[in-house]
Amino acid sequence: MFQETQHVKRKKRAERTAQGVFLGMTLCMVLPLIAVVGFLIYKASPVLSIDFIMDAPERGMRAGGIWPAFWGTVCLVFFSVIIAAPVGVLAAVYLHEYAPENWFTRMVNLAVFNLAGVPSIVHALFGLGAFVLFAGLGKSILAASLTLAIMTFPVIIESTKESLAAVPRSFREACWNVGATRWQTIRGVVLPNSTSGILTGIILEVCRAAGETAPIMFTGAVFFKAVQGGDVFAYGPMDQCMALSMHLHTISTQVPGVPEAIPFATAVVLLGTVLVVNATAIVLRVIIRTRKKW
Amino acid sequence: MSEPDPNYSVNVRDFSLWYGDFQALKNVSLNLRDGIITSLIGPSGCGKTTLLRSFNRINERYGNVTTSGEITILEKNILDADVSLPELRKSVGMVFQRPNPLPVSIYENIIFGLRIHSDRKDLRRSEMDEAVETALRQVRLWDDLKDKLKNRATSLQLEQQQKLCIARLLPLKPRIILMDEPCSALDVDGTRAVEELMVSLADDYTILIVTHNMAQARRVSQECIFMLLGEIIEHDRTEQIFLSPRNQKTTEYIEGRYG
Numbered sequence: 308m309f310q311e312t313q314h315v316k317r318k319k320r321a322e323r324t325a326q327g328v329f330l331g332m333t334l335c336m337v338l339p340l341i342a343v344v345g346f347l348i349y350k351a352s353p354v355l356s357i358d359f360i361m362d363a364p365e366r367g368m369r370a371g372g373i374w375p376a377f378w379g380t381v382c383l384v385f386f387s388v389i390i391a392a393p394v395g396v397l398a399a400v401y402l403h404e405y406a407p408e409n410w411f412t413r414m415v416n417l418a419v420f421n422l423a424g425v426p427s428i429v430h431a432l433f434g435l436g437a438f439v440l441f442a443g444l445g446k447s448i449l450a451a452s453l454t455l456a457i458m459t460f461p462v463i464i465e466s467t468k469e470s471l472a473a474v475p476r477s478f479r480e481a482c483w484n485v486g487a488t489r490w491q492t493i494r495g496v497v498l499p500n501s502t503s504g505i506l507t508g509i510i511l512e513v514c515r516a517a518g519e520t521a522p523i524m525f526t527g528a529v530f531f532k533a534v535q536g537g538d539v540f541a542y543g544p545m546d547q548c549m550a551l552s553m554h555l556h557t558i559s560t561q562v563p564g565v566p567e568a569i570p571f572a573t574a575v576v577l578l579g580t581v582l583v584v585n586a587t588a589i590v591l592r593v594i595i596r597t598r599k600k601w
Numbered sequence: 602m603s604e605p606d607p608n609y610s611v612n613v614r615d616f617s618l619w620y621g622d623f624q625a626l627k628n629v630s631l632n633l634r635d636g637i638i639t640s641l642i643g644p645s646g647c648g649k650t651t652l653l654r655s656f657n658r659i660n661e662r663y664g665n666v667t668t669s670g671e672i673t674i675l676e677k678n679i680l681d682a683d684v685s686l687p688e689l690r691k692s693v694g695m696v697f698q699r700p701n702p703l704p705v706s707i708y709e710n711i712i713f714g715l716r717i718h719s720d721r722k723d724l725r726r727s728e729m730d731e732a733v734e735t736a737l738r739q740v741r742l743w744d745d746l747k748d749k750l751k752n753r754a755t756s757l758q759l760e761q762q763q764k765l766c767i768a769r770l771l772p773l774k775p776r777i778i779l780m781d782e783p784c785s786a787l788d789v790d791g792t793r794a795v796e797e798l799m800v801s802l803a804d805d806y807t808i809l810i811v812t813h814n815m816a817q818a819r820r821v822s823q824e825c826i827f828m829l830l831g832e833i834i835e836h837d838r839t840e841q842i843f844l845s846p847r848n849q850k851t852t853e854y855i856e857g858r859y860g
């Protein structure tokens with residue numbers, strides 16, 4: 308009674324194989340990541356320290372730290388987010404909650420969708436033409452941040468729309484049926500229940516922006532700028548600045564005789580910044596999630 | 602236009618509704634008597650939900666809707682251009698198939714409507730507390746929930762959630778309460794409790810309930826409407842419909858020949 312038939316045995320084998328293959332694929336993805344990070348940290352270890360972040364470069368970027376580049380990236384990302392996030396989120400709210408279903412809306416949605424896929428070098432050229440030259444901002448943090456903002460905001464729109472769509476229909480119905488206007492529904496129910504998703508989308512975009520070189524190279528970033536280590540007032544909006552991604556490119560390809568550890572340490576700082584921001588996103592999401600349960 | 606009869610809180614004349622090109626309601630005419638429970642039965646897809654949603658004009662939020670005809674509620678044709686929808690929806694509340702409390706506290710759920718309809722500064726604490734207590738007493742949840750008003754409404758049992766959804770309408774002092782299969786997510790005890798609640802509310806409100814459950818229609822309603830393919834086939838006293846229906850199609854539906 309209840310003995311394994313041939314058929315059951317075959318099924319079991321298939322089951323084990325499937326599980327093994329999927330596990331293998333997962334490892335294929337995780338192992339290189341661990342290897343990359345481990346290798347970077349190993350190579351960077353001789354110079355990696357807090358001082359490395361806080362000090363200005365010395366001897367033609369062959370020694371010292373990376374403060375001007377680190378702080379430049381922080382400034383660029385900060386300005387681009389305060390420009391792109393409100394515009395992106397509000398546009399997404401309009402498109403998802405208000406826009407009537409017609410050809411115009413479909414066009415806009417299609418445009419946003421495609422804009423999200425435009426390569427960053429194209430945005431860079433647009434930024435150069437529109438902000439640096441036409442608007443007369445010159446190469447500056449403002450022009451570069453605007454370029455980054457243009458690049459990030461379609462993606463913010465897309466992710467925000469997804470978060471809005473994830474709010475259950477029944478919540479909206481509950482509001483409509485006590486006579487709430489669209490705005491009251493959005494304020495009272497839709498936004499509070501999609502904040503975590505919206506924030507996550509924005510933060511992920513911030514990370515992408517932080518790593519980009521092309522859009523800032525033509526519009527506001529420079530190879531070198533003399534800045535005191537740890538000086539947080541180093542840059543104004545109309546100044547040019549250094550940036551981590553570009554600094555990494557410069558010291559690895561343009562400057563001869565840079566000790567090997569310095570580019571690796573720069574990469575670790577860039578990666579670390581992205582990871583810290585990502586971790587913040589995850590923590591935020593967990594906190595907000597636990598406060599809402601549906 | 603004929604004078605509306607004061608015994609009726611809803612008069613529908615020749616009402617038709619289209620979703621795009623699809624006609625979901627065809628020349629519906631009916632009167633809902635004040636202060637009783639009317640049930641609405643019919644196979645799924647026949648337009649019950651659509652008809653219900655027409656009474657607070659919420660259909661317009663669900664798609665491209667066009668209408669013709671007249672729906673008179675409280676002596677006003679609600680299809681007129683000058684009708685304020687927030688005010689209409691205050692008077693005509695809706696309860697759904699699945700309880701849909703908002704993911705906030707019980708207290709906030711009940712005063713949600715008040716918050717929607719008044720300026721922040723006009724709402725006094727005492728007023729809100731009173732509204733919450735009255736509403737919860739009316740749905741018989743006060744004793745169970747009075748110490749848990751700060752709890753999340755979504756953590757209640759389904760039956761309590763559904764009662765809460767009814768309670769949520771009451772502070773707005775509605776005249777008409779629409780219920781779209783309000784018990785279909787509930788178990789036997791929950792169903793019984795909500796039915797009892799409906800009966801106790803019937804004196805003060807006009808209640809229209811959509812149901813798939815014929816026994817429920819017989820238990821709670823005084824009048825019953827049978828719909829088929831967007832048309833009203835029969836509208837009569839409930840016993841009449843169930844004991845000696847006039848229309849062949851009604852007989853067939855009640856006998857369960859199609860569902």
Ligand SMILES: Nc1ncnc2c1ncn2[C@@H]1O[C@H](COP(=O)(O)OP(=O)(O)O)[C@@H](O)[C@H]1O
Pocket residue numbers: 620623625643644645646647648649650651652663664
């Ligand atoms: N938003 C909508 N857009 C288009 N058609 C709809 C919409 N809602 C309902 N319908 C159609 O209208 C008809 C009646 O639907 P409904 O009122 O939900 O029926 P019931 O509640 O009796 O099951 C169905 O054929 C349905 O497909």
Ligand SMILES: [Mg+2]
Pocket residue numbers: 649650781
């Ligand atoms: Mg229905």
